Structures are given as structure tokens and as C-alpha cells.
Amino acid sequence: MINFAMSRRLVILVATAILLGSSLLLVSWDSDSGSLWSRPSDAATKETTTPSKPSAPSTDPKSPTAAAATATAPTLLPHVENYFQQVFSASDPTPYDYPMLHEFCENAPWRDDSVYLKCGGMSAGLTSIVSQVKVCLKMAIDAGTHLVLPAMPLRDSDDLQNFNFLNASAYMTYDEWFDAGHLVKQMGRACPKMKIVHPHDLDKSVAVKHRFEMSCGDAWGYQKIHSYFWVGRPFRTFFDGQLFFLYTKANQEAEKAKTPPPKEGITVVDIDSEFLLYRITDDPTRRDLRLWNDLSHIVRFKQDARQIIDQLLSKLTRPHYGVHFRVEKDAIWSSLDHQLEVDLDALDKAWSRFGHPEREKPLVYLACGSPTQVEKFVEAGKKRGWDVTHKWRLVEDDAATTKLINDLPFDFQGAVDMGVMVRSEFLIGIQGSAFSSTIANQRDVTGRYRGSSFEMPDDEGARTHLFNDLDATEYACCL
Numbered sequence: 001m002i003n004f005a006m007s008r009r010l011v012i013l014v015a016t017a018i019l020l021g022s023s024l025l026l027v028s029w030d031s032d033s034g035s036l037w038s039r040p041s042d043a044a045t046k047e048t049t050t051p052s053k054p055s056a057p058s059t060d061p062k063s064p065t066a067a068a069a070t071a072t073a074p075t076l077l078p079h080v081e082n083y084f085q086q087v088f089s090a091s092d093p094t095p096y097d098y099p100m101l102h103e104f105c106e107n108a109p110w111r112d113d114s115v116y117l118k119c120g121g122m123s124a125g126l127t128s129i130v131s132q133v134k135v136c137l138k139m140a141i142d143a144g145t146h147l148v149l150p151a152m153p154l155r156d157s158d159d160l161q162n163f164n165f166l167n168a169s170a171y172m173t174y175d176e177w178f179d180a181g182h183l184v185k186q187m188g189r190a191c192p193k194m195k196i197v198h199p200h201d202l203d204k205s206v207a208v209k210h211r212f213e214m215s216c217g218d219a220w221g222y223q224k225i226h227s228y229f230w231v232g233r234p235f236r237t238f239f240d241g242q243l244f245f246l247y248t249k250a251n252q253e254a255e256k257a258k259t260p261p262p263k264e265g266i267t268v269v270d271i272d273s274e275f276l277l278y279r280i281t282d283d284p285t286r287r288d289l290r291l292w293n294d295l296s297h298i299v300r301f302k303q304d305a306r307q308i309i310d311q312l313l314s315k316l317t318r319p320h321y322g323v324h325f326r327v328e329k330d331a332i333w334s335s336l337d338h339q340l341e342v343d344l345d346a347l348d349k350a351w352s353r354f355g356h357p358e359r360e361k362p363l364v365y366l367a368c369g370s371p372t373q374v375e376k377f378v379e380a381g382k383k384r385g386w387d388v389t390h391k392w393r394l395v396e397d398d399a400a401t402t403k404l405i406n407d408l409p410f411d412f413q414g415a416v417d418m419g420v421m422v423r424s425e426f427l428i429g430i431q432g433s434a435f436s437s438t439i440a441n442q443r444d445v446t447g448r449y450r451g452s453s454f455e456m457p458d459d460e461g462a463r464t465h466l467f468n469d470l471d472a473t474e475y476a477c478c479l
């Protein structure tokens, strides 16, 4: 059993090394975004993520964010406001019912045995981790299991290519990454049959009867980091088959060893939660996509990042265009000069196509993890008539918030940028980045980037352009 588990880990390790070597899959957060604002005339319809009550910008007059929003006339499209509320808001999010999560849970094959899924094998940049967490939650819902909160490694903030996959001390449990209270509360409402336990409670307050190891690598024809399960090849079928095999083997071993029957307790199934595992967009009914969008809303960032976002938004005195400037030390995409050039051209194009001539030109907010590279964009932008800013510049007269930002690890600084980018009036990013792609998906009312707003006859307000720059081909289906 130990050798079995170790060889599994070796396979995962080798595959992960391949993954890390593959530039197409590296993901990071440092992008800048455009905007999803609607003018009063843009009556946007919302289909997949409609909040139970359409949420409006805060009307609390004491909130600086509310003051800024009032001063700048446009309001966010309801689906974007809802996403922002659930994932980034400083105070309690507005109510949202998670309707497709609820529907899936109502129809899930809940078992009478106590099987808990414990996901592992996750690592990468922040938005890739979020995607892998969603794979984990979907696996549990598909199979009708309960959940042990997963743990994921935080990458090295200085050596961005070191994802710390094998570094046990870099692993943080879900509640150290994200707002676990939000997950538990919303699951409790939408999916009340799913029990959630903390890994630290296993074998303490929660007795464990069986511990099994399952691997996606045992699924017929599965290839690492390629999509596999979809409505036509359900995860549940694979899971049930493997679980039956594992129970049978455990019973045979117990019989052979003449051990007394196991005490009461739960069954913990360790499984690798693989990046891009689900072919979400291959479900023609779009139920998988609506579930996936609901899961995007349940992974909420922690208070520290949300508070900083609130501070940054209060300093934005007018609407902003967002640009993901992906030029940190680990960047594998086109050169800084090239990105700078095409981004500025795209900003001009966005303003001439979608701008409001009666208003002042928007600010440009850069999402970028490098405090020095951003200044190059600020300079170049000035020459082209753009007032460019970024998280460090916005709070340069606020030492306390500056410290809060700089104390965050690289990936959580990315969460801060993400919250501001989501609210951009126009978003510019690159398709090869999971950070850019994740934001682009959430800006579109379908929950999926539909292509550039420069190309579409009607983008329904998504106002997004992603450059083809070392694209990751399976992001479109499966991120």
C-alpha cells in the first residue's frame, strides 16, 4: 500500500515537472483588466449568475467606494457585481442562492456510507489553484461524497517558478488560502447534505475507519493536464468503480490478516484534483457551466485581501480600464516592449470604440507583480495620453496599506489586483494566463470569454480583449 501510494506520487511529481516545463500552462495573476460597466442604456441580461436580488453598488454614504461609484455614473453589470460581492467584497456579500449548485446537490448520488473526498495534487499560481479547487468540489458533488478541506502549497514569492509541490511546510489548508466560512455557509444552504471537515480534525474529533488512495491516472486513457471527464464520461462512474475495488481489497486484506472488524468512522479517499480535468463547455445543456460558475462564486478571498481591494477602490477617483501586464521574472510570454505596445494600442482602440467622449478618459489600472516594471508602463502611457496607475501608486501616501500589500505573498497580491480588474470598464489581458482568462470569463454574462469585444457584434457588455500570446489551448473548455 505504501509503495502503491509512493509510486502514485512519483507519477504526479514527474507529470508536474512536465507541467512546470510547459510554458502554456503556467498561470499567474498579474493581469490588468478592462471594464464591465453598463451605461443606463445597456440593459444587460444576466443568465448564469443572476443574484437572487440584483445587487446594486453600496449605497452606504459613508463608504468611500460608494462615493466613488456615485461620482462616476456607470454601474457594474449585475453578474459582475454579484461575482465581486461573493469573492471580493469587504463586508458580507449580498445574498446569492447558488441555484445550479443546489440543483446538482439535490440530484447527487448521496451515499449512506460516510465517504469524504480529500483532494491533493494541486499547485501553481493563484487562479490555477482556484480552478483546481473547483475540480475538487465538482468531484465531490458528482460522486456524492463529503469533503475534507484540501491543502495546497503556496509558491515561493521570490522564485515564482518554485511551486513548492514537494515542500510540506509550504502547504496551507483551505482556510489559510480562502474564506472557509463562506464555503461552509453557502454549501450549508445550497448543498446541505455535504458535510465538511477540517483535515486537522481527522483521527481526533473525527474517527477514520478507512483511508484510500485514488488516482485519476487510473482512469482509462487519462493523460496528465489534459481534460477528461465530461457529461458523456462521468466522474461518478469512475469513482464508484474505484471505490468498490478499494473496499474489496481492504476487506480481503483484513480477512487475511484476521484483524478485528474496524471501528466506527469515516472513509477518507485521497484523490488528485487535476488541473483542467473537466470539459465544462462540452455539456450542450450548459448545466455543467452554470455549476462551474456557481463554484467560482463560492471560493472567496480572505479578509486581508478584500480590505486592501476596498482601499484601492476608494482611491480610484474615476472609472478605469484594466491591463494585465504580464512581465514578472517568471514571464514566458512576449517581451515587455511588445506587451506595452499592443496594450497601449488596444487601450486607444477601446476608448475610440466604447469610450464616452463627454467624460474624462479612464484611468488605466495595471495588474502586475513587479513594482519596477509597472513604472515603465506608467511612463509610456503618459506619452500616449493615458493616466496609468497600479496598487503601489494608488496608496503611495498611505504607509499602512502599502505595508499590508507588501506583506502579502505574491499570489495574494494577485488576488488584490484581480478584485480591481474585475471592475474595469474595459479589460485587456493575454489568453495564455489563467489570471487574465479567469477574469475574462467572469466579465462575460455567459461565464465564459466569448472572444474579443473588438470582434463580436454584441459582447453584452463584457468589454474584454485577450491577446493571443502563448495560448493555453484547454483553458477555453476547462479552466
Ligand SMILES: *[C@@H]1O[C@H](CO)[C@@H](O)[C@H](O)[C@H]1NC(C)=O
Pocket: 156, 162, 164, 167, 168, 169, 170
Ligand atoms: C518550503 O516552504 C517554506 C514555507 O513557505 C519556505 O520557507 C522554504 O524556503 C521552502 N523550501 C524550499 C526548499 O523551497
